[in-house]
Every structure is written in structure tokens, then in C-alpha cells.
Amino acid sequence: MTSVAVVGASGYIGSELLRILVNHPKIDKIIALSRSLAGKKVSSYLTHLRGFLDVEFINTDLEKLDADFVYVAAPPGEWINSIPAVLDKGIRVVSMGGKFRIKDPLIDSKIYPGFDNTRLMDEVVYGLPELYREQISKARFIANPGCYTTSIILALAPLSSQSKILDLDKIVVSSVSGSSGAGAGPSRFLHHPEMSSNLRPYKVLEHRHTPEMEHILGREYKTNLNISFTPSVGNYSRGILSYVNLFTSHEFDLAQAFTEYHGGEFFIRFIGSDEKTTPNIKDVVNTNFCDLGAYYDGTRKRIFILSATDNLIKGGSGTAVQNMNLMLGFDESLGLESVGLSP
Ligand SMILES: NC(=O)c1ccc[n+]([C@@H]2O[C@H](COP(=O)([O-])OP(=O)(O)OC[C@H]3O[C@@H](n4cnc5c(N)ncnc54)[C@H](OP(=O)(O)O)[C@@H]3O)[C@@H](O)[C@H]2O)c1
Structure with a gap:
């Protein structure tokens, strides 16, 4: 049983993660976090997920989450302070935003000011599997690349x-x-x-x-x-x-x-x-x-x-699912094999 939580599930990247995860053969439980929509049924807002995700959005502290894996699809915020405790519980995390992508605390703070990056900078791995597959599969905390x-x-x-x-x-x-x-x-x-x-x-x-x-x-x-x-x-x-x-x-x-x-x-x-x-x-x-x-x-x-x-996919959620697959020991392409449209 593998459970995944998505912070920022009401946003475009978060909802795209939900769409991929509902069809992922190794994921049994999805927890959708939203501050603005807590208590509302996910499929009443993200109506394309009707019949696929019949849970409600919740709003909870990251440290209280009971999940195997967490995606943070939100801009830099208070959640950054909770990540060390989440990692210490054995939960692996992929952050979708720009913070932590440049492994230099000073440059990072200049581009994305406002939150302490020092505790996570040493262990963060840049999550582009085509370049860093080895490091990603051993990582606890990933900064997913920009689109x-x-x-x-x-x-x-x-x-x-x-x-x-x-x-x-x-x-x-x-x-x-x-x-x-x-x-x-x-x-x-x-x-x-x-x-x-x-x-x-x-x-x-x-x-x-x-x-x-x-x-x-x-x-x-x-x-x-x-x-x-x-x-x-x-x-x-x-x-x-x-x-x-x-x-x-x-x-x-x-x-x-x-x-x-x-x-x-x-x-x-x-x-x-x-x-x-x-x-x-x-x-x-x-x-x-x-x-x-x-x-x-x-x-x-x-x-x-x-x-x-x-x-939203190779530039965000799809690469993030590739990263999760590597980190949890699944086949890297699981959940991601859809082909494009024609015409
Ligand atoms: N859009 C893209 O093509 C793309 C591609 C690659 C990476 N990204 C990155 O992925 C992240 C999400 O992008 P997005 O386009 O999905 O943005 P979005 O549509 O604006 O969604 C972000 C969601 O995060 C939640 N949120 C905002 N501030 C938060 C906070 N401090 N703590 C917890 N939740 C918060 C909001 O939901 P609630 O208010 O309901 O909680 C919001 O719906 C960003 O960091 C972005 O840079 C985006």
C-alpha cells in the first residue's frame, strides 16, 4: 500500500499530479491538500476526476501527514520549515517550485527570498532523471526542475x-x-x-x-x-x-x-x-x-x-512522477506512458 499526498492539489501542477496518480498502478491512496478548498469534494472542483478520486480536500500540517510520499506543488511558504521533520519520519518529498533548484544557499535566497534554506541545501538533489538518475533514486528530497x-x-x-x-x-x-x-x-x-x-x-x-x-x-x-x-x-x-x-x-x-x-x-x-x-x-x-x-x-x-x-507534464508533474518512481523503486515510466493526440 503506497500513499501519496499532494500539497497545492487545487493548482494546475497539483491537479495534474492527481490525474496521473489516479491511474498509477502502485499508488493506492491519494491525499489532496488545499487550504482554500478543505472539506470540498475533489471531484466537485476538479470535475474531470469524477469517478476517479472520491475524497475531500484536506488542510493539515505537513508534520501530521500519514503518507509514504509528498509532492509540494505550491510556491515557497511555511511548508519549508516542516520538511526536515517530514523527511525524518521516512517520508520522501518532491518540491515542484523554484526554491532549492540551485544548490547554493546565497543564489537561492537571492532568487527566492524569504525562507531558510540552510537545513535542506546539503541533501537536495536536482530532479531531472535524464541527468541525475543515480542520485535521485537515493535521495530523500528533490527539487523538481522548472518547465x-x-x-x-x-x-x-x-x-x-x-x-x-x-x-x-x-x-x-x-x-x-x-x-x-x-x-x-x-x-x-x-x-x-x-x-x-x-x-x-x-x-x-x-x-x-x-x-x-x-x-x-x-x-x-x-x-x-x-x-x-x-x-x-x-x-x-x-x-x-x-x-x-x-x-x-x-x-x-x-x-x-x-x-x-x-x-x-x-x-x-x-x-x-x-x-x-x-x-x-x-x-x-x-x-x-x-x-x-x-x-x-x-x-x-x-x-x-x-x-x-x-x-505541466514533462515540465512538471510527469518528471516528478518519474522521480517518485525512482525513489520508491518502481519502474521509471509507470503511470506515464500516455501518447499525444491527433489531430
Ligand atoms: N504551471 C506550470 O507549468 C509549472 C511547471 C513546473 C513547475 N511549476 C511550479 O509548481 C508549483 C505550483 O505551480 P502551479 O502552476 O500549479 O501553481 P497554482 O496553480 O497557483 O497552484 C498552487 C497551489 O498551491 C497552493 N498554495 C499557495 N500557497 C501555498 C502555501 N504557502 N502553502 C501551501 N499551499 C499553497 C494554492 O492552493 P490553496 O490556496 O487551495 O491551498 C494553489 O492552488 C509552483 O512552485 C510553480 O513554480 C509550475
Whole structure:
């Protein structure tokens, strides 16, 4: 009997975790936490879960939780102070937010100020299974990667063995995300009349995922990278498409670099280097896949990589379930094998 609690279950990532967990063959009990909806039936609010999750939202102290595993799908808050006691009870935890993703207490406090990170910094493991599978399977506390970061790290990590011939000082990336990336809270920026028929760039000079991707890729490349990142939000609900440009005058076999690095990864689909075939959002929405294509533009000495993910799944809840599967000794892809939609 394995029981899992989801903090922030009323939000987009929390509810997506519930949707995956109700079909997970090893999970017998799901506890859905919400401060605002405590006492309300989960399926009366998340109506797509009717007949699958007939429990009520509860609101309780994390330290009082009786569960084998906890997901925290909430922004930094008081819950951080409870995590050491939760871990001491033998409960493993995946945090979905940005705090703890950069394993440096000073940088972490600068980007995500306000809560003491010192007690957890030593043991936190960055939860991207394609890079850190070994460490994740032994970890008690995971910081799950950001949605943009996931799509960009998976696109750039395969070239780390070529670091000497790439211009790592000028990597230019833009991404377009569905509006679910901003969470369930309403805002003027994302209000339907503002977003309908629109494409909106935001945080064009500094987004807080940029230091995260530079930090993790810096470890892979064993040197500093300088990534100029521009996000935009599109007029659709879910999915991220990232456009990655980097420069080199040395042409090499991109397909070989990608298939060697990601070879054997079930959730990474390298679709090739022929410009007639490109990753796109529709193929990955509602799945845990990251589709990658990599192309060489000899005229401009440019490597161009496209990366497509579902921000709520591979960019969040799906990777988090991969992490849970590894931490609890289950098959890594359990609960995550759904394919995309067509048309
Ligand atoms: N959306 C994405 O694409 C995405 C992708 C990757 C990672 N993430 C990260 O995942 C986390 C959740 O994102 P989201 O998009 O699901 O946000 P969301 O839709 O705003 O949901 C967050 C939920 O957390 C609860 N909450 C807020 N403050 C809390 C606190 N101090 N303590 C306990 N619960 C609290 C709220 O529910 P109640 O008020 O009902 O308790 C809220 O519904 C964030 O850290 C986000 O950065 C999001």
C-alpha cells in the first residue's frame, strides 16, 4: 500500500499530479491538500476526476501527514520549515517550485527570498532523471526542475562533449509557453481578452529560470555558459516550444551527439536533423515526452535546436512522477506512458 499526498492539489501542477496518480498502478491512496478548498469534494472542483478520486480536500500540517510520499506543488511558504521533520519520519518529498533548484544557499535566497534554506541545501538533489538518475533514486528530497529549464537543458546537454568548439558565451534561446505555465491564479496579463489572438513576450531580459539553466548546464559542460533567454506566453493552454541557437564554425554529427547522449531515454524522442521534420507542441501535449530536433545552418555557422514538451507534464508533474518512481523503486515510466493526440 503506497500513499501519496499532494500539497497545492487545487493548482494546475497539483491537479495534474492527481490525474496521473489516479491511474498509477502502485499508488493506492491519494491525499489532496488545499487550504482554500478543505472539506470540498475533489471531484466537485476538479470535475474531470469524477469517478476517479472520491475524497475531500484536506488542510493539515505537513508534520501530521500519514503518507509514504509528498509532492509540494505550491510556491515557497511555511511548508519549508516542516520538511526536515517530514523527511525524518521516512517520508520522501518532491518540491515542484523554484526554491532549492540551485544548490547554493546565497543564489537561492537571492532568487527566492524569504525562507531558510540552510537545513535542506546539503541533501537536495536536482530532479531531472535524464541527468541525475543515480542520485535521485537515493535521495530523500528533490527539487523538481522548472518547465522552461527542462526543455532547454534537455536540448543543450547532448552537446556538452563538444564544449571546446562551441561559442558558449552567446547562446540565444526563446520559448513560447501555454498560459497554464503561470498557474491557476487569475491575472490581468492572462485575462482572456488580453490573451486571445495574442502572443506576449515577458521578462525579456531576466527570467528566474535563466540562472537555473546556466547552473545545471554549467555542471554538464564543466564551464560557464551565457544564455540569453526570452520567454513568451501563447494563446493556448499547455505546451512549450523552445528555439535554441548556438554558434560554431566546426560542423559535426549532431544526430550522433543526440542519439549517444539521450539514447535509451524512453521520454526523449530525437526526431532528426532534417529541416522537413520539426518537433511541435501537439505531439507532446498530454504526454511526458520531450521531442528534440537539431539542425546545422552552415551559412550562418549556427546550430539550431527545437525542443517541445508539455509544461505541466514533462515540465512538471510527469518528471516528478518519474522521480517518485525512482525513489520508491518502481519502474521509471509507470503511470506515464500516455501518447499525444491527433489531430
Ligand atoms: N504551471 C506550470 O507549468 C509549472 C511547471 C513546473 C513547475 N511549476 C511550479 O509548481 C508549483 C505550483 O505551480 P502551479 O502552476 O500549479 O501553481 P497554482 O496553480 O497557483 O497552484 C498552487 C497551489 O498551491 C497552493 N498554495 C499557495 N500557497 C501555498 C502555501 N504557502 N502553502 C501551501 N499551499 C499553497 C494554492 O492552493 P490553496 O490556496 O487551495 O491551498 C494553489 O492552488 C509552483 O512552485 C510553480 O513554480 C509550475
